[in-house]
Amino acid sequence: MLDDTERKIYRILHNYSVGRRRFPSMQELMVKTGRSERDITQTLISLEDKLFIIWDDKRQVESIKLLQGWEQQPKSEPIKPPENLDYWTKY
Template structure:
């Protein structure tokens, strides 16, 4: 399950890429999220590790969305 900031960054990358046909830069993500560069890079690492995006810290401006939405959990709570 993604944290709020991770979900937000994923949606920004997805929508930005869809509209502009290129991924946002790290600077654009910093402005849109209000986070510093280190914070954005950490979020991108989580998204890459969880296989939502293809991204590598050595080439930070290159990112590809694999899944644009958070995955649904397989096991759901069935409370009353």
């Protein structure tokens, strides 16, 4: 699972790549997140460690490649019908 900052930056990267067909600059990320360049860099490295992005050239945010479309959700258990269903269907 991603923490809040990772999720926010990842969503910004994803939305920029889909909507504007480019990645945001470091300055744009700083404006959008309200974080410092150091915090954003650490978060991007964390996203790379978790295999959400590939960031070959650490000097340019524009060199990032997204590996996943969005954070994968854990699989949930199938929903079981209530046990007292007979009461509602037979009486």
